Amino acid sequence: MSQRPSIKDIARLAGVSPSTVSRALAGSPRISQTTRQRIESIARELNYTPSLAARSLVTGDVPILGVIAPTLSDPYVASVMKGLEQASQTRGYQRLVASSHGDPEQELDMVRMLAGHHIAGLIIISSRVTQGYDPILEGLSIPVVFINSLHTGNGVFNVMTDNEYGGWLATQHLIQQGHTHIAYLSGPERGRSQAARLAGYRRALEEGGQHYQASFVLPGDGSIEAGRSALHWWLHQPASNRPTAMFCYNDLSALGLLAEAYQQGVHIPNDLSVVGFDNAPVAEISIPPLTTVEQRTERLGRLAVASLLAALAQKPVTDIILRGELIVRASVKKRPIR
Amino acid sequence: MSQRPSIKDIARLAGVSPSTVSRALAGSPRISQTTRQRIESIARELNYTPSLAARSLVTGDVPILGVIAPTLSDPYVASVMKGLEQASQTRGYQRLVASSHGDPEQELDMVRMLAGHHIAGLIIISSRVTQGYDPILEGLSIPVVFINSLHTGNGVFNVMTDNEYGGWLATQHLIQQGHTHIAYLSGPERGRSQAARLAGYRRALEEGGQHYQASFVLPGDGSIEAGRSALHWWLHQPASNRPTAMFCYNDLSALGLLAEAYQQGVHIPNDLSVVGFDNAPVAEISIPPLTTVEQRTERLGRLAVASLLAALAQKPVTDIILRGELIVRASVKKRPIR
DNA sequence: CAACGTTGTGCAAACGTTTGCATTACGGGG
DNA sequence: CCCCGTAATGCAAACGTTTGCACAACGTTG
Numbered sequence: 001m002s003q004r005p006s007i008k009d010i011a012r013l014a015g016v017s018p019s020t021v022s023r024a025l026a027g028s029p030r031i032s033q034t035t036r037q038r039i040e041s042i043a044r045e046l047n048y049t050p051s052l053a054a055r056s057l058v059t060g061d062v063p064i065l066g067v068i069a070p071t072l073s074d075p076y077v078a079s080v081m082k083g084l085e086q087a088s089q090t091r092g093y094q095r096l097v098a099s100s101h102g103d104p105e106q107e108l109d110m111v112r113m114l115a116g117h118h119i120a121g122l123i124i125i126s127s128r129v130t131q132g133y134d135p136i137l138e139g140l141s142i143p144v145v146f147i148n149s150l151h152t153g154n155g156v157f158n159v160m161t162d163n164e165y166g167g168w169l170a171t172q173h174l175i176q177q178g179h180t181h182i183a184y185l186s187g188p189e190r191g192r193s194q195a196a197r198l199a200g201y202r203r204a205l206e207e208g209g210q211h212y213q214a215s216f217v218l219p220g221d222g223s224i225e226a227g228r229s230a231l232h233w234w235l236h237q238p239a240s241n242r243p244t245a246m247f248c249y250n251d252l253s254a255l256g257l258l259a260e261a262y263q264q265g266v267h268i269p270n271d272l273s274v275v276g277f278d279n280a281p282v283a284e285i286s287i288p289p290l291t292t293v294e295q296r297t298e299r300l301g302r303l304a305v306a307s308l309l310a311a312l313a314q315k316p317v318t319d320i321i322l323r324g325e326l327i328v329r330a331s332v333k334k335r336p337i338r
Numbered sequence: 339m340s341q342r343p344s345i346k347d348i349a350r351l352a353g354v355s356p357s358t359v360s361r362a363l364a365g366s367p368r369i370s371q372t373t374r375q376r377i378e379s380i381a382r383e384l385n386y387t388p389s390l391a392a393r394s395l396v397t398g399d400v401p402i403l404g405v406i407a408p409t410l411s412d413p414y415v416a417s418v419m420k421g422l423e424q425a426s427q428t429r430g431y432q433r434l435v436a437s438s439h440g441d442p443e444q445e446l447d448m449v450r451m452l453a454g455h456h457i458a459g460l461i462i463i464s465s466r467v468t469q470g471y472d473p474i475l476e477g478l479s480i481p482v483v484f485i486n487s488l489h490t491g492n493g494v495f496n497v498m499t500d501n502e503y504g505g506w507l508a509t510q511h512l513i514q515q516g517h518t519h520i521a522y523l524s525g526p527e528r529g530r531s532q533a534a535r536l537a538g539y540r541r542a543l544e545e546g547g548q549h550y551q552a553s554f555v556l557p558g559d560g561s562i563e564a565g566r567s568a569l570h571w572w573l574h575q576p577a578s579n580r581p582t583a584m585f586c587y588n589d590l591s592a593l594g595l596l597a598e599a600y601q602q603g604v605h606i607p608n609d610l611s612v613v614g615f616d617n618a619p620v621a622e623i624s625i626p627p628l629t630t631v632e633q634r635t636e637r638l639g640r641l642a643v644a645s646l647l648a649a650l651a652q653k654p655v656t657d658i659i660l661r662g663e664l665i666v667r668a669s670v671k672k673r674p675i676r
Numbered sequence: 677c678a679a680c681g682t683t684g685t686g687c688a689a690a691c692g693t694t695t696g697c698a699t700t701a702c703g704g705g706g
Numbered sequence: 707c708c709c710c711g712t713a714a715t716g717c718a719a720a721c722g723t724t725t726g727c728a729c730a731a732c733g734t735t736g
Contacts, residue, residue: 345722360723360724361724386722388723389723391721392724394723395722396722397724
């Protein structure tokens with residue numbers, strides 16, 4: 001394992017100065033064909049790779065984007081990542097990825113760690129930090145894009161799904177199907193998306209002339225487990241006041257609910273209608289296939305990168321809000337008139 | 339967005355030399371308490387973060403691990419990532435992540451890109467490159483750990499599931515349950531895991547006195563879609579020679595098969611028994627819950643980091659092979675004697 | 677009081693690049 | 707034959723750190 005070859009080694013072998021090598025490799029027109037070719041072949045032979053650290057030091061820009069997500073094992077996050085990846089890769093940026101495990105403290109730690117790399121920009125997926133972000137972000141002096149949260153500040157931008165609308169869409173669909181007892185299974189407490197979906201649920205209820213009752217809003221965190229517990233909660237409700245439908249914060253928890261329902265002999269959608277959120281790949285293969293609100297996750301990721309790079313290029317950037325649509329599958333049934 | 343403060347700015351404000359600042363911040367004992375505190379408070383005030391690029395340049399080591407995976411949206415990969423994350427974070431390493439989309443060409447591109455950062459080490463998950471890797475890896479002169487592939491060379495190490503054993507385990511289970519017509523749904527063509535699982539399948543068959551027939555090995559790529567097609571293939575088999583059980587390369591494709599079976603009115607496990615591989619979180623909530631071979635994915639990730647860091651510390655490192663166990667759920671049924 | 681440790685600090689080189697500004701070589705026009 | 711433009715290349719500074727070595731100040735000790 002010898003030392004990596006540097007530009008100087010090439011220079012020595014080619015009998016030129018380091019600057020010439022740098023220019024040749026960068027494709028400057030001021031270098032003659034012959035020299036360029038000689039240098040290129042030597043570089044290839046040594047299998048030279050330039051030190052990005054050194055380059056960044058002088059040029060001042062690091063072709064890396066920092067990405068922070070609450071977890072990596074949620075299909076929603078995975079899909080956003082995919083979008084991020086595509087968009088950034090084609091534009092020559094790499095990604096330094098960290099996860100916060102949904103903990104605001106850790107999220108801030110990650111921001112600080114990434115800041116040390118003097119990266120070009122930062123993308124934060126579903127932030128769980130609710131306050132005190134602004135001063136820190138200001139101090140960063142790099143653009144920051146939040147996906148599905150809402151923060152403001154100089155150099156701070158947002159790309160998000162219209163979660164309120166999505167929540168409304170899901171609930172409204174259930175109302176249209178004749179349901180009058182609709183519960184909502186919540187997502188992570190501090191999440192902005194959670195608050196918005198709940199608000200949409202509430203608005204749809206009120207617009208439909210149904211009254212919102214807090215006891216029909218179950219705590220949850222968007223996990224499979226949360227879905228399971230939700231079913232047990234449902235089982236324990238008195239038949240007289242038992243919801244006939246449930247809107248779940250995300251597909252993952254909806255899927256947990258479906259699984260537990262199957263095991264407990266509860267039939268979906270005959271006994272209980274379910275709507276999820278995300279349109280994750282797995283939503284298509286659940287049994288029954290899950291009715292859900294689409295979130296164009298890959299698109300969110302791509303747009304976030306676009307916004308970030310636009311901001312870097314000093315172009316005007318505005319927040320982006322994407323509306324998803326309802327994907328009707330088989331987990332919802334018209335409520336029988338009894 | 340002003341320029342980031344450097345060590346020099348602090349030096350100027352504190353009335354000392356840059357070296358003093360560097361030492362103070364690094365906690366060198368040769369600096370007096372008073373100076374140290376003055377410097378620290380100024381640094382905090384400017385919210386200074388050291389330039390890792392500059393530091394790396396002089397110290398020669400970059401606290402970053404490169405990670406390459408075929409995709410990010412496979413639960414298996416997500417889980418391995420989780421392990422990688424935990425282990426590397428606590429040891430002060432960050433991760434530069436790239437995905438190859440399962441394309442050997444792109445995988446090599448990614449290796450080259452990451453090499454430019456002069457990262458400390460490289461971890462490659464489920465490599466799809468089958469040949470010609472060795473010279474490139476040699477040229478890297480950094481340790482490389484492969485997860486679930488098998489490559490050799492100087493500074494090259496492997497951490498893997500015993501895929502052959504896993505394949506044997508799954509198939510053997512089906513044989514024990516009385517099945518005599520067992521098909522295998524393949525994974526990505528060039529994958530090493532795929533080859534090993536197939537080999538295990540074959541060995542179990544032969545040990546069980548059943549003869550291996552190539553027509554029972556279906557092409558696939560580990561996707562949901564592959565599982566769906568597998569079911570259609572099954573439907574078109576003549577009843578006389580139709581498999582009564584299928585071992586799938588991974589849970590994702592097994593899940594696709596389950597979903598399609600449900601839609602086509604094929605009952606799992608009555609009509610067809612299914613075994614997956616990975617024990618992904620979703621395997622627990624499928625309907626019916628999926629019998630599968632556990633792969634300690636998070637552990638794989640953690641071990642990979644451990645191996646890499648051990649190699650960096652010049653400690654002896656050996657390849658690691660982990661044996662999973664069979665997780666029996668409800669997608670397999672004893673074959674009725676007819 | 678000279679020699680010598682200690683303790684705290686500064687100097688300067690080095691890491692691998694990029695880049696503005698010379699400098700060289702060469703050929704052509706006057 | 708001289709001047710000058712152009713093409714090709716080299717020089718040296720700069721980026722923000724770390725670190726071996728030198729140095730100053732200040733006791734202590736003999």
